[in-house]
Amino acid sequence: MAKITFISHDGTERTLEARNGMSVMEVAVNNSVPGIDADCGGACACATCHVYVDPAFLALAGEQQEMEKSMLDFAESVKPNSRLSCQIKVTDALDGLRVTTPESQH
Amino acid sequence: MPAGEAQRIVIVGGGQAGAQVLQSLRQGGFTGSLTLVGDEAALPYQRPPLSKGYMKGEVGEERLYFKPSAWYEDQDIELRLGTHVTKIDRASRQVRLGDGGHLAYDWLILATGSRPRPLPVHGADLGGVHDLRTLADVGRLRPGMVAGRRMVIIGAGYIGLEAAAVARQLGLEVTVIEMAPRVLARVTSPVLSEFYAAEHRRQGVTILTGVQLSHLEGNDGEVSAAVLADGTRLPADLVLSGIGILPNEHLAKDAGIACSDGILVDRDARTSDPHVFAAGDCASRPLVHFGRSGRLESVHNAIEQGKLVAAAILGLPRPVEDCPWFWSDQYDLKLQIAGLSQGYDTHVIRGDPASRRFAVFYLKNATLIAVDAVNSPAEFLASKKLIMSGTKLAPGALIDTSTPMKDIAARAAA
Numbered sequence: 184m185a186k187i188t189f190i191s192h193d194g195t196e197r198t199l200e201a202r203n204g205m206s207v208m209e210v211a212v213n214n215s216v217p218g219i220d221a222d223c224g225g226a227c228a229c230a231t232c233h234v235y236v237d238p239a240f241l242a243l244a245g246e247q248q249e250m251e252k253s254m255l256d257f258a259e260s261v262k263p264n265s266r267l268s269c270q271i272k273v274t275d276a277l278d279g280l281r282v283t284t285p286e287s288q289h
Numbered sequence: 290m291p292a293g294e295a296q297r298i299v300i301v302g303g304g305q306a307g308a309q310v311l312q313s314l315r316q317g318g319f320t321g322s323l324t325l326v327g328d329e330a331a332l333p334y335q336r337p338p339l340s341k342g343y344m345k346g347e348v349g350e351e352r353l354y355f356k357p358s359a360w361y362e363d364q365d366i367e368l369r370l371g372t373h374v375t376k377i378d379r380a381s382r383q384v385r386l387g388d389g390g391h392l393a394y395d396w397l398i399l400a401t402g403s404r405p406r407p408l409p410v411h412g413a414d415l416g417g418v419h420d421l422r423t424l425a426d427v428g429r430l431r432p433g434m435v436a437g438r439r440m441v442i443i444g445a446g447y448i449g450l451e452a453a454a455v456a457r458q459l460g461l462e463v464t465v466i467e468m469a470p471r472v473l474a475r476v477t478s479p480v481l482s483e484f485y486a487a488e489h490r491r492q493g494v495t496i497l498t499g500v501q502l503s504h505l506e507g508n509d510g511e512v513s514a515a516v517l518a519d520g521t522r523l524p525a526d527l528v529l530s531g532i533g534i535l536p537n538e539h540l541a542k543d544a545g546i547a548c549s550d551g552i553l554v555d556r557d558a559r560t561s562d563p564h565v566f567a568a569g570d571c572a573s574r575p576l577v578h579f580g581r582s583g584r585l586e587s588v589h590n591a592i593e594q595g596k597l598v599a600a601a602i603l604g605l606p607r608p609v610e611d612c613p614w615f616w617s618d619q620y621d622l623k624l625q626i627a628g629l630s631q632g633y634d635t636h637v638i639r640g641d642p643a644s645r646r647f648a649v650f651y652l653k654n655a656t657l658i659a660v661d662a663v664n665s666p667a668e669f670l671a672s673k674k675l676i677m678s679g680t681k682l683a684p685g686a687l688i689d690t691s692t693p694m695k696d697i698a699a700r701a702a703a
Binding site: 205209212213215217222223224226227228229230250253254256257289 | 316335337338341352355356357360588589592609614616618623625664665666667670671695
């Protein structure tokens, strides 16, 4: 289990309990966190679940695969801490994770 | 939408389009009554994993649900699952239900989806012969998918090939038979067909193209073989039919709503009855980037039309109509498709298919109309933009691998 805080682009925060093994995207979608579309449902096919990960957690969020890197290269407003949230698996180590959602996924 | 007036919306169908309409309506501030009638028992769920991770047993049913059950309560949405709509009465604005009840509506959304084309041969009703469309279908199919068993798949479209990949990975002996001279013939170019046929063969799948299924044989009501028109007998413990889908348009048709291979809708997803919308597989819509109309069988189409419906009902500006896109996962190959390649006059290949990372671009009058990108997300995402912009392109520029796709797209946009 991990507590994850989602911060929307306007600063609104929501902290949610997340089960291990789910993706950060699934946690967001199940709880209707605004700002994450996840059109493909987590297949790493659409790049509409872009988030910014608190730099303190970047290493804990796991390695980026080639596919994700290429997809992010085309997302809007990409930063060094950009990730696709469908590719981040929840683990105990991510307890306290803070992610910020962008203004738009398109 | 007139303010302050009670509004009742009924959605028929709990697939991707129906679920999107619910979400977009509540997100957009709709406070009236929302009822979704779905003929399956499960909460609305995603279908793509049915022929991928879910079939493989990697993903549980709960993870397919668009939303947990609590969401529907929170959002004050009434789910009538396991229930059919039998008739639309447009004059009184009511739908009749299979259980004898009825629901009144101010707006009706038909998200009735599609059904597998039935296998038109003797023996199609034998045990062990399956379709692949619903959770229940996979529930029936999967217990038989045991290593060493023989599976015959009829139809080499995306469903058939994705299922073949899963079955092979589970250790079954798999034969795919296809009437057309090549796999994926209806949806893509010979280049891609050859690549996928070769990959499946390399993985140990037997692919037979240009063959006609005669009938299915059985023992004690269970399928035992698929017999081809030339007499070839393919022993089978399990048969999967994946020969395309048909739009569920009968409710609309019976109610006198205009249909022609799908329920006809305008850009806002409105049918010939202004109080009735249609979205997803069942709808035939204007394809604005391609100058024609048609049905699209895809997640993107269902989501987009769901959003169009909600915007039209709420009186919001029409959302941007994106370039159509699709994906297919087979083995370690992710195919991402943007656009519609029908009618292309030129195609060029960027990268080397042997490297398992390449893209096929399809052009018409020197304009990009589609791409098939294998393990090449940059080519896919850049092409989406290029297709939308309709810019004239030199095919040579697209295949210059020394220039990143991002730069090619940026140059074209400049």
